[in-house]
Amino acid sequence: MKFQAVKGMRDFYPEDMAILNWILNGWRRVSVRHGFQEYDSPVMEYLDLYTLKSGEGIVSELFHLTDRGGRDLAIRPEATPTLARMVAARANALPRPIKWFTMPRLCRAERPQRGRGREFFQWNIDIIGVDDAVADAECIFTAVDFLREVHLTADDVVVRIADRRLHKAILTGFGIPDEQHEKALGLLDKAAKLEAAKMAEVWNEAFGQALPFDSLQKLLAAGTIEEFVAVAPQVGLKAESFEGPIGDLRQLWTHLASFGITDYCRFDLHIVRGLAYYTGIVFEIHDKRGELRALAGGGRFDNLLQLVGGPTIPAVGFGMGDIVLSELLKDLNRLQGVSTSTExxxxxxxxxxxxxxxxxxxxxxxxxxxxxxxxxxxxxxxxxxxxxxxxxxxxxxxxxxxxxxxxxxxxxxxxxxxxxxxxxxxxxxxxxxxxxxx
Amino acid sequence: MKFQAVKGMRDFYPEDMAILNWILNGWRRVSVRHGFQEYDSPVMEYLDLYTLKSGEGIVSELFHLTDRGGRDLAIRPEATPTLARMVAARANALPRPIKWFTMPRLCRAERPQRGRGREFFQWNIDIIGVDDAVADAECIFTAVDFLREVHLTADDVVVRIADRRLHKAILTGFGIPDEQHEKALGLLDKAAKLEAAKMAEVWNEAFGQALPFDSLQKLLAAGTIEEFVAVAPQVGLKAESFEGPIGDLRQLWTHLASFGITDYCRFDLHIVRGLAYYTGIVFEIHDKRGELRALAGGGRFDNLLQLVGGPTIPAVGFGMGDIVLSELLKDLNRLQGVSTSTExxxxxxxxxxxxxxxxxxxxxxxxxxxxxxxxxxxxxxxxxxxxxxxxxxxxxxxxxxxxxxxxxxxxxxxxxxxxxxxxxxxxxxxxxxxxxxx
CATH class of the missing domain: 3.40.50.800 (Anticodon-binding domain)
Known part of the structure; x- marks a missing residue:
């Protein structure tokens, strides 16, 4: 009888481990030089931490178990709820701003497919206690600095940046009431992946009435902040409805320019992010060839700490997994300096x-x-x-x-x-x- | 509602993480310079990998679960079965000797107590494919080199070394048949912790007859290999019965002397090790004050690969956890150079x-x-x-x-x-x- 690794999970033989360590060391080195401090948490959390926000539906996506004391536990599927729990527990004692990073191994009970395993490492960078766009810019800078470190240029990858408040302003402008925004954001998140005709159909069906999908398309197609500002009035959006987020995005771009990374960045309203807790700027990093899933995703989540019993503190951060990143680095032959040799x-x-x-x-x-x-x-x-x-x-x-x-x-x-x-x-x-x- | 970390598991806030990283980096740095290559494995294994060797009794000590596909999984409680699985899967392709290390986070469903959590990190060093005592000596050297690196001197800690073949020679000499050796080794493992009178009682009870416990005491008290060789005939042990392991132990000591670490090492037959798979030299590292559990333990396990479907390959290794080590370093104020400061x-x-x-x-x-x-x-x-x-x-x-x-x-x-x-x-x-x- 021979044993194998659990389905959808990876063994790291020394040659694989050398690549993983090269990535983990890069994440850590870049995090530290950008002033982030490392933290970590147990492999498991109480199951409640996940069902509280996401409902019982999340349970089937988790590896969960009951311990001898009858406690329901789940293996961490993401780092952010844990971050919120740890910060909330010491909210008054921790010096602000809180700039933390972690590189946990996470597990999800998904069907394994390209770029998605049932187990992976994820780099998480978060800044808590700062509501200024400079913090969002610094998170993006840290991600880009890592991409440069592993020889991924602005020709290889792009940071696509939007703001959920713009999506909500658009939805409101089209007469979709607040309580339907979550559903609508879910549809928008899929918009980039569907053909326009199909999407228009889905869009109208979901709301039981014809909606101005062509106008939506025009707005989503805006390639710069200023293009959006020019198009919006043409489709009937009032300037007051988007002036707050546009101001923040302009500031963000000023800081991205100071950090010298605008060549990597693009305004792109197709980015919505799947997770419900984002409240402002959102971004994803993509392979420019478009062959792989997103390399990283993040944004602002100003209400999450409250959800786990903490105070209201603004927060921004992102996560980057090791699997898609490794695939891209292998595809583009950028794994340089990986070695297991002796002296x-x-x-x-x-x-x-x-x-x-x-x-x-x-x-x-x-x-x-x-x-x-x-x-x-x-x-x-x-x-x-x-x-x-x-x-x-x-x-x-x-x-x-x-x-x-x-x-x-x-x-x-x-x-x-x-x-x-x-x-x-x-x-x-x-x-x-x-x-x-x- | 406030959430906490799972009972018996640790959050690592940045100041705790700095200590953990200081230890993990030390383990890695020392492993690499001794020629070991890092590997890792998924957090979970199929439950069978553990029950195969240890029986269903082990299940209550594991965090285990059933996935959506109905597979029984367990979170790793130790690294060695995984090592055996991974080596067995590529037994013919891997260049020998295989010198590997890993530093996994392990989980055990135990009652938390001092020095023992339900989750911990464990450094594992293994040499596979070498049946010479020089490999055992190199494992011990690697452990001692790390102890030196963290400023633990021969006055602070001791490596206590024995050989299970000597224990078995003693048991055979006392007329205990082979099939009762496992039970007897289990008792010997506890001998150091019990009073002599109590131990004698347990010893006689376990075998349903009076056994020469005083003779056993004399043998266990031998502080050097040569003392054992002198005492053994006095209690009726024949030289042929222990000549093989004594020869290996003498060779081991010669190599320990070449490596310059005999000041840390002591011959001590009280060391038996709890795990059934050890077949030869065994050792543990202890705090000299005797206040803490063992810092590390290891030995030779020449049959383990066979058990998981691989070929017979000699192997030796050890594991060192982070919890007892951190406690000792804190007690002795040896956590030097731990820092989270900026430049x-x-x-x-x-x-x-x-x-x-x-x-x-x-x-x-x-x-x-x-x-x-x-x-x-x-x-x-x-x-x-x-x-x-x-x-x-x-x-x-x-x-x-x-x-x-x-x-x-x-x-x-x-x-x-x-x-x-x-x-x-x-x-x-x-x-x-x-x-x-x-």
Whole structure:
């Protein structure tokens, strides 16, 4: 009987893990330099935390269980409810603004398909306590800075930015009452994926009457903030109805320009976001080829903390999963610098010196150098072959000269150059002698 | 309604996360320099993977659930069965020796108590494909090297080493048949925790007859390999019965000496290990004060891969959890270098320069520097206070001189020294100018 990984979930063998770590390290490095602090939470939450906002319907999308104490638990499907819970618990004690990031492993009981597994890692960046568009801009900047870090240019990816308050102004302008906005936003979220004729049909059906779908199309097609401002009055929208969000979006764009990232950004009202808790600016990052799902999505959620029993605090953030990102990086061949190779391989070239090989390896490792050796003494050719397979930069050969004079040979595996060094001299400054100097 | 973290599980607020990351980074850094490669696996496995070896009794100790497809799943309670599964699946393709590490988050449905949570991180180091004691020694060296890295000396902790084959030789010598060895090993595992009189009683009761408990006590008390060899014949053990494991232990000690870590190590037959799959050398790492549970435990498990459908391959490894380790490090005040502070804080000292502040921050972050700023312009005193609270090493002040001459003031927050620099010069080599030079 052979066992396999659970369906829709991934094993990370060392070569896969190297890619995952390369991504996780990038997320962490970029987060830290943008002033975010890392947090984490248990793998599980009480099931209530998810049903409270989303209703019992969410349960079928979760991995859930009952523990021995009869408590209903669920494995985290997203990070934001946990963030809200943790911030609400210490809302008065935490210094503001709260700039936090996390990179949890999340699970969803979905049918596995391209770009979507039942388990994935998700980078989450959030700024809590700031209602200014500069915070939204900083979140987007942090995402873009990571994209640059992994060699994804403005030709490869685009940040599509909208504001839910504009969608709501449009819906109100078309006479759709507030209580139907959630349903309408759900339809808009699908608009980009459906043909216009089909969408018009769905749109009219959903509201039981003909709605000005052509006007909607014109508004959604606006490629800049100013284009929207010009088109809106033509389809009967009053300026007062969208002036607040347009002002914030203009400010956002000013900050995006200061951060030097407008080449990555585009105004695009097709972006609505599926989750109900967004209240303002929303954005998604897409592969420009249009072949993959969104790489990341986020926006402003000013009411979420209240929902979990906390105070009203403005908040903005985004999430980026590892699966679509990895696919894009593989497709575009941008996985550069992923490596699992060693630094130094110590070759045992003389009978009876195995203990000395171990001593030298021990000293190298204590000096912080990645050092390997063979467990059984093989002939020199085989040892050099192993060193080369492990990607060693340098080989240290312990042979007869070591026995006679405590001298080892150091070979640079790339240049092939070889030199002799006294072992004490070598170990006194091993990093400079071997790795930096090589 | 306020939500809390699931009972017995931990939230990691940034100050807790900094400690966890300090530990995880140490585990990873040490693993890599000892030549181990990282792997990981899904949070869940099919329940069978655990019940196969341990029987249905294990189920109550697991967090388990049934997915929508009717599959029985369990959240990982330990890493070793997964390791065996992953290696067995590619047994012929993986180059040997397999030197792997992982640091999974594990869950156990236990009653929370000191040093034991329902969720924890565990460092796992394993060498597969080597039946020589040098692999056992390298595992122990890797553990000890990490202990040194976190400033735990041979006065703080001890690696207690035994060999299950010695325990079995003793049991056989005392006339306990093979089929009762598992039960007897279970008792021996508890021997160190019980009083001698109580233990003698338990011992005799378990086997329904008087057993030579005094002789057992003498053997368990041996503090060195040679002491054991001297005592064994006195209680009637034949040399042939323990010569194999004693030879391996002597070899192990020779290698531990080459690695320079015998000061941390002690021969101690009280170490048996609870898990049934160990077949040879076993060890645990303990707090010398004796106040905490074991910090780590491991040993040789040469049959495990076979159990999950793989070939027979020798294996040795250990696991170290984060909870007991953190407690010891806190108790002994060894958490040095844990930090969440920033490098550079950019102060906005002049009306109308906010966009320039953002540009400077953007350039610093792109240069890899941790740079922060305030979202709202406050007076200088407040901005400097924030910079100081965030632990900034350097403040860059953007004021009137910037407007007039593109010159900023750079203040070293520790020395208080201040100097003026042209912003272009500063940004051309920001790390040298600000962080390295500070």
């Amino acid at each position: 130094v391989y110590v070759v045992d070239a003389e009978e009876g010196l195995f203990g000395d090989v171990l001593k030298i390896v021990a000293d190298l490792r204590r000096a912080g150098i990645v050092a390997e050796f063979g467990y059984k003494r093989q002939n020199l050719g085989k040892q050099f072959k192993t060193a080369s397979q492990r990607g060693a930069k340098v080989v240290v050969l312990v042979g007869q000269k070591y026995r006679d004079q405590r001298v080892v040979e150091v070979k640079d595996m790339q240049s092939g150059q070889q030199r002799e060094v006294g072992v004490d001299e070598l170990l006194a400054d091993a990093r400079a002698q071997l790795v930096a100097g090589a | 550079v804080y950019v102060v906005d000292a002049e009306e109308g320069l906010f966009g320039d502040v953002l540009k400077i921050v953007a350039d610093l972050r792109r240069a890899g520097i941790v740079a922060e700023f305030g979202y709202k312009r406050q007076n200088l005193g407040k901005q400097f206070k924030t910079a100081s609270q965030r632990g900034a090493k350097v403040v860059v002040l953007v004021g009137q001189k910037y407007r007039d001459q593109r010159v900023v003031e750079v203040k070293d927050m520790q020395s208080g020294q201040q100097r003026e620099v042209g912003v272009d010069e500063l940004l051309a080599d920001a790390r040298a100018q600000l962080v390295a030079g500070a």
